[in-house]
Amino acid sequence: MQKKILAQKKELTLLNAIFIIGSIGAKFFFQQEWIYDVGMIVASVLGGLPIMIQAYQALKVKVISIDLLVTIAVIGAFMIGEYNESAIVTFLFLLGHLLEQKTLEHTRSAIQKLVQMAPAKAWKFTGEAFSEVEIDEVGVGDQLLVKTGAQIPVDGIVLEGSGYLNEANVTGESKQVHKQTADQVFAGTILENGTLKMRAERIGEDTTFGKIIELVEEAQDSKSTAERFIDHFAKYYTPLILIIAILTGLISRDVRLAITILVLGCPGALIIGVPVSNVAGIGNGAKNGILIKGSDVMNTFSRVNTLVFDKTGTLTNGKPTVATVQLYGKSATDYLALTAAVEAESDHPLGQAIVDYVKENSQEDFSKISVTDTAIKAGRGIVASVAGQRLIIGNKQLMKEQKIPLTTALQVDEQFLHEQGHSVVLIATDQEVVALIGVKDQLRQGTSETMSALRKSGIKRLIMLTGDNQRTAEIIGKELGFTEIQGDLLPEEKADVIQQLQQAGEVVAFVGDGINDSPSIALADIGIAMGSGTDVAVETSDIVLIQSTFQSLLHAYQLTKKTVTNMKENITIAIGTVLFLLVGLVFGYVYMASGMFFHELSILIVVINGMRLLSFKTKKAKLDRNQFAKIKESIE
Structure with a gap:
């Protein structure tokens, strides 16, 4: 009962x-x-x-x-x-x-989603041919076959073949990675095109994806309310x-007085004061696109002094787009449409970025342009005949192979874009480069201003941890004013950094968006997920930025600080009222009627005080002239 x-x-x-x-x-x-x-x-x-x-x-x-x-x-x-x-x-x-x-709802379901996403079967070489088996039947050293569209079943080494892998589940990087003989591949990643034969190196819980699941489980178990x-x-x-x-x-032998002490001593304002602050704070967050999962989150986030960020999909939009186009020659503009016609036949992310750019900025319908004799140059680019011309699209290495001269001015432009973190695509025909395109995963809007405002609001350390290469990470990190930047990290290495920071006494919040970020999100004192990220990251987190904007992150931090201050104010009001009433009852200057009045008045006061949080707004960061100049320069 x-x-x-x-x-x-x-x-x-x-x-x-x-x-x-x-x-x-x-x-x-x-x-x-x-x-x-x-x-x-x-x-x-x-x-x-x-x-x-x-x-x-x-x-x-x-x-x-x-x-x-x-x-x-x-x-x-x-x-x-x-x-x-x-x-x-x-x-x-x-x-x-x-x-x-309501403090830590939905976190357990994250484990189930991770397990469901783990590879279940594999094509294993059994002596004469490859046959499909359960993942548990794969052992270290087994030869496996991976077809287009399938998941890599275990961690291993490529023995034969080549193809492009989507490694977002592990590294968090949305760009496809070309894999060929002797390259390492990770369980849970997806082969977008090509066919690979591989040798199993790590299986079961020892795989990178298995470690992600294990780390999330351990972190969630270690979190107690x-x-x-x-x-x-x-x-x-x-x-x-x-x-x-x-x-x-x-x-006193006055039963009524004793009961009155019990009634007035019941801390009504204390009972409602903290919850009403929480409700108002969480309501304000929801109104501004922020999901805050409970009062413990409010209290902990308000004490955070170290913010750690993933890069791709968190600081950036997670999708490469054309950032700049340099045209050479009088008819160079015509070649953009021709390039889009060729790239439309490819699923390479850089090619898709060019296709999207031409769709938005060109009036010419490139879908009707005839493309023939297409030859993909793995890791370098693509060559094709289009509209009666031989078009060469790719990197500097492809241009050298095709013996296309690069002018000094062009090399300066190409080097500059590389230093700014762009992937550079060169377009050439008739033995000369006619266009240079810079493709880059763009920073989310308002990122620079938010970093500055977070520092002013009390964040002492800003750290970037990413699976992307160190050089690219440093370009973005320095632009945003990060104090520490680490690239080429796997999920478990990110989690190790989080633990090291905590052991050093830091109160750490981690901001991420992908499955690979979920161990760090779970291990951090506060895990923050972009709403546009994976379900696992969202459910593992303590705070979700539904609109995936950095203005929301700043609002969340300042809101939690204000909410915790509001809670403390309500607690002080509640305890002060109770002490006043009890002392008044004992010494005879407070009676039942007046005591009830003050008792209910204290409840009304804490409710009104808590409701003030509903109208709380973020203090916008004001950029000084140097900051404005840096941002303007980076845009130009």
Whole structure:
């Protein structure tokens, strides 16, 4: 029966509220006092049942909880006929409990999603041919076949073949990576095109993808819900109020006074003060596209002094786009459409970026342009005949192979773009380069301003951890003012850095978006996920930036700081009111009527104070002239 009642706590809280509202309506609109009293009695019973059960269960393990104090206060209010007080106290107390239970919802489902995404089968060489087997039947040293569109089943080495792999599940990088003989491949990555024969090197939990699952499990198991402040307070406060009430009753022989101490001593403002701040803070966040998963998150994030970021999909948009086009020769513009016609036949991400750019910026319909004799030069580019011309599209190495001269001016342009982190595509025909295209994964809007504002708001260290190469990472990191930049990292290496920072005493928040980020998100004191990221990252995180904007990150940080300050204000008001009332009762300058007035007034004050958070707005960062000049220069 106790389990059934506790399982229906939400429903009982709702019924409690309905009866309170109905009772107030009957009294003030229809002058039905008896309905008012009966309604409040029913509300008190409905709300009091789960509280009494919790108090009883705590007593069984020799713990005097605040549930016991509320139970005694409710019974005391019944004895002196204050049914409305008992009903309201039970409702406020139950509401606070329900809000606290929302702290770490949905995290367990992240494990299930990861397991479902792990490879289940593999094509294994059994002596004469390849046959499909369960992943558990693959051993170290086995030869495996991976076809286009399939997942790499285990970590291993390519023996034969070549193709492009999407390694986003492991490295977080959206760009495709060309793999050929002797290259390493990771379980869970997807072969976008080509066919590979590979040798298994690491299987099961030892694979990179398996370690991701293991790290998330360990991190989530290590996270326990922090004991609420009210519970700590109750260890001392509850026995103290009981002793004061009993001593007062024995000394004065005034039972009503003793019960009044219990009723007024019940910290109504404390019970509602913290939850109302949480609700208002979380509501403000939701209104601004931020999902904050509980009060513990509010408190911890407000103390964060080190912010760690993934790069691709977090600091950047996660998709390469054409950032700049340099044209050479009078008719160079015509070749963009021809290039798009050739690249439309390829699934290479750089080619797709060019196709998208031409679609948006050219009026010519390149889909009708005839392309023949296409030859893909792995890792270098593509050569094709288009509109009666031989077009060469690729990197500098391909140009050298095709013996196409590169002018000094062109080499300067190409080198400059490389230094800015662009992938450079050269377009040539008739033995001369006619266009140079810079493709780059662009920074999210407002990133620079946000980094500056975060530092001013209290963040001491800004760190970038990425699976991308160190050179590219440093270009972006230095532009944004990061204090530490580490590239070429696997998921477990990112997680190691997080643990090292924590061991050094830092309070760490990690911001990421991909499956590969989920171990770091789970291990960090606060995990923050971009809403556009994977379900696993979103569900593992403590905070979700639904709109995936950095303005939201700044708002979340400043909001949590403001919310925690608001909570402390409400706690101070609540405890101060209780102390004032108890001292007043003992010394005789506070009576039941005036005590009730101050008691309810304190509740109203903390509610109004908490509701102020609903209108909280982020303080926008003001760039100084040097910062503005740097941003302007980077744009140019």
